[in-house]
Amino acid sequence: MSLREVVYCGVCSYPPEYCEFTGKLKRCKVWLKENHPERYTQLYGANDEEEEEANDVAAVGKKLGESSIGEERENKLEKDLLKLQTKQENREQRELAKKLSSKVIIKREARTKRKFIVAISGLEVFEIDMKKLAKTFASKFATGCSVSKNVEKKEEVVIQGDVLEDVEAYIHSLLKEKGMENVKVETIDTKKKKKPTTETK
Amino acid sequence: MFKKFTRDDIHSRSNVKSSIQRTLKTKLVNQYPQLEPVIDELIPKKSQVEVIKCEDKIQLYAVNGEVLFFQQFDELIPSLKLVHKFPEAYPTVQVDRGAIKFVLSGANIMCPGLTSPGAKLPDAPGFEKDSVVIINAENKDSALAIGRLLMSTEDIKSINKGHGVELIHHLGDPLWNFSIE
Numbered sequence: 304m305s306l307r308e309v310v311y312c313g314v315c316s317y318p319p320e321y322c323e324f325t326g327k328l329k330r331c332k333v334w335l336k337e338n339h340p341e342r343y344t345q346l347y348g349a350n351d352e353e354e355e356e357a358n359d360v361a362a363v364g365k366k367l368g369e370s371s372i373g374e375e376r377e378n379k380l381e382k383d384l385l386k387l388q389t390k391q392e393n394r395e396q397r398e399l400a401k402k403l404s405s406k407v408i409i410k411r412e413a414r415t416k417r418k419f420i421v422a423i424s425g426l427e428v429f430e431i432d433m434k435k436l437a438k439t440f441a442s443k444f445a446t447g448c449s450v451s452k453n454v455e456k457k458e459e460v461v462i463q464g465d466v467l468e469d470v471e472a473y474i475h476s477l478l479k480e481k482g483m484e485n486v487k488v489e490t491i492d493t494k495k496k497k498k499p500t501t502e503t504k
Numbered sequence: 505m506f507k508k509f510t511r512d513d514i515h516s517r518s519n520v521k522s523s524i525q526r527t528l529k530t531k532l533v534n535q536y537p538q539l540e541p542v543i544d545e546l547i548p549k550k551s552q553v554e555v556i557k558c559e560d561k562i563q564l565y566a567v568n569g570e571v572l573f574f575q576q577f578d579e580l581i582p583s584l585k586l587v588h589k590f591p592e593a594y595p596t597v598q599v600d601r602g603a604i605k606f607v608l609s610g611a612n613i614m615c616p617g618l619t620s621p622g623a624k625l626p627d628a629p630g631f632e633k634d635s636v637v638i639i640n641a642e643n644k645d646s647a648l649a650i651g652r653l654l655m656s657t658e659d660i661k662s663i664n665k666g667h668g669v670e671l672i673h674h675l676g677d678p679l680w681n682f683s684i685e
Contacts, residue, residue, distance in 0.1 A: 307588065307589055307590060307591070308589075309588040309589065309646060315676075316676075316680070316681065317675050317676065318588065318644075318645070318646040318675075320643075320644045320645060320646065321604075321608070321644065321646075321648060321675060324604055324605055324608050325676070377601070377602075380601065380602055380605065383605065384605070
């Protein structure tokens with residue numbers, strides 16, 4: 304007796320036989336084919352070309368289960384799953400569009416005399432953990448760094464000290480890692496004002 | 505149980521003493537006797553078990569950053585990751601294909617989904633009411649959920665109406681997606 308190794312889908316995190324229920328089936332299949340080809344053939348059959356043609360839930364449903372719930376209910380299930388899939392795809396597209404259209408804003412603000420803070424906003428769209436980022440910045444630049452709400456009630460990372468360029472470079476590399484190189488990163492450099500900015504934190 | 509579960513629900517994290525770890529292991533084996541031959545593989549003697557206390561007195565136990573089981577009251581409930589590693593050790597019921605969709609969105613399992621041709625219930629005497637079962641699905645290898653029986657399996661067969669299993673933990677719920685770094 305020994306433990307079983309279970310493969311989990313890299314796209315939807317389920318065991319691969321449940322991929323059809325997530326609505327991400329297409330991407331799941333691509334992933335599985337690349338990473339575990341033998342499992343792929345087991346689940347979806349070996350005839351690749353044909354599979355490409357009929358790349359929808361219905362075909363998979365037939366392969367996966369000689370089901371016992373009756374033709375009618377099976378058809379309904381397939382239809383529902385197909386609907387789910389299209390819905391999911393639309394959502395993903397919307398999210399991607401949102402990601403592409405939004406931008407990261409890095410702002411340098413003057414505090415008293417020769418002191419500056421750098422505020423980064425617009426990160427929440429890109430699924431970046433702000434708290435963790437604040438921690439890394441704090442140790443990277445050896446300064447205070449925290450997450451706080453800005454004027455528009457959005458979260459932003461505030462770094463004490465004049466580190467605009469370094470932050471910009473780091474954010475670029477971070478986004479590149481996430482595969483989103485085309486995201487706009489805007490830097491705003493507010494000139495030193497006579498009285499300190501209204502920002503309290 | 506894990507319909508809503510986020511990082512904010514975590515109250516504390518701490519390492520478990522090795523003596524308590526030993527008791528935990530015996531308790532787990534007592535509950536699921538068939539785990540005995542593999543328990544040292546699941547929780548190696550040298551490993552460090554971590555306890556994560558959460559809202560509603562839920563405690564998660566993690567080994568090597570993976571939540572293996574949890575408890576709310578006295579009973580230890582295995583997580584799906586643990587179930588997948590060694591599915592033979594737990595009482596199992598099977599639902600038909602039509603039910604998978606609903607189970608994956610966290611619904612309680614209705615009796616007809618457990619009694620139809622594609623489903624499987626154990627033969628008499630079956631399992632008692634309130635026992636924890638893992639839920640498998642037709643033509644699938646791995647379990648997709650863990651639940652608690654709301655009536656005994658014999659009752660499910662005879663009454664065949666209403667809620668049969670209360671869902672505790674299923675694929676894709678916040679506990680499944682939960683990760684400790």
